[in-house]
Amino acid sequence: MGQIVFAGAMSHVLDPEYYERACGAAGRRAVEQCMAAVARMGGRFSASQPDALIVVADDHLNAFSFNAVPALCVRIGREVQRMTQDHAEAFDRVLDHMPPRYALHEELANQILEQGLAAGFDLALSWEAPVDHAFLSPVNTMHGTRAIPPLVPIWVNCFVAPQPTARRCFAFGRHIARVVSANPWRVGIIATGGLSHFPELSLPRVGETDSAFDRKLIHCMERGEHDALLELTGDELHKAGEHEFLNWMVLIGAVTPAPADVRYFGELPRINLAAVEWRLG
Numbered sequence: 001m002g003q004i005v006f007a008g009a010m011s012h013v014l015d016p017e018y019y020e021r022a023c024g025a026a027g028r029r030a031v032e033q034c035m036a037a038v039a040r041m042g043g044r045f046s047a048s049q050p051d052a053l054i055v056v057a058d059d060h061l062n063a064f065s066f067n068a069v070p071a072l073c074v075r076i077g078r079e080v081q082r083m084t085q086d087h088a089e090a091f092d093r094v095l096d097h098m099p100p101r102y103a104l105h106e107e108l109a110n111q112i113l114e115q116g117l118a119a120g121f122d123l124a125l126s127w128e129a130p131v132d133h134a135f136l137s138p139v140n141t142m143h144g145t146r147a148i149p150p151l152v153p154i155w156v157n158c159f160v161a162p163q164p165t166a167r168r169c170f171a172f173g174r175h176i177a178r179v180v181s182a183n184p185w186r187v188g189i190i191a192t193g194g195l196s197h198f199p200e201l202s203l204p205r206v207g208e209t210d211s212a213f214d215r216k217l218i219h220c221m222e223r224g225e226h227d228a229l230l231e232l233t234g235d236e237l238h239k240a241g242e243h244e245f246l247n248w249m250v251l252i253g254a255v256t257p258a259p260a261d262v263r264y265f266g267e268l269p270r271i272n273l274a275a276v277e278w279r280l281g
């Protein structure tokens with residue numbers, strides 16, 4: 001029987017140069033500590049001898065566009081390419097140093113997609129969307145020079161209203177857990193982004209965070225109190241700069257009621273950096 005052998009969530013701009021420019025020496029120090037925690041999590045993931053890694057992240061309106069904004073999208077096919085952009089955001093420049101192509105776990109992705117549709121999740125699919133820093137910064141920081149197992153990238157629409165609800169993301173995570181348990185593979189899952197921050201899309205609030213809201217979320221994750229998280233509304237998440245927590249809700253649904261351990265939490269003026277790992281029974 002298949003098993004989720006690792007679950008972790010982390011911020012996804014993991015670039016000391018970026019934070020040095022944005023927040024000075026304290027920014028560099030904080031993200032280096034966060035990256036060290038993510039790398040240690042990656043060591044534990046690799047030691048679990050995984051067959052696949054599901055990566056739940058959000059689109060930053062660079063893989064997709066206002067032409068179509070999928071609520072939940074599964075990347076299928078045999079491999080995925082690193083995003084290249086002529087006018088990359090500063091935090092996507094870090095991609096230049098990363099491998100350009102990544103194997104996908106085609107069968108796991110297909111099952112999540114096909115059985116998801118059968119179960120009532122109207123999932124979008126993509127054969128050709130590339131992956132940006134939200135996927136590749138955490139994946140490469142986790143692995144360093146070690147081999148990366150086949151990926152299953154999944155996008156959640158965190159930015160463009162109306163987003164899927166926290167409850168729906170959690171339910172989709174439950175679906176992923178059912179697919180994994182019905183197959184023979186050892187699977188890791190990570191969710192990326194956050195915690196509280198306001199991106200360029202919310203320009204007037206760039207530089208603000210809501211640490212009290214972060215602590216509320218962390219409290220619930222540490223205790224496995226997931227019912228409270230199901231009640232989070234889009235409005236609350238938006239006001240607290242927690243839009244990317246929807247990615248984390250998918251992961252929480254996949255591992256509930258497992259409690260979490262905080263491996264790193266650090267407040268910066270620009271964003272609160274975090275790395276969290278779940279204790280799987």
Ligand SMILES: [Fe+2]
Pocket residue numbers: 012060134193194244
């Ligand atoms: Fe982001």
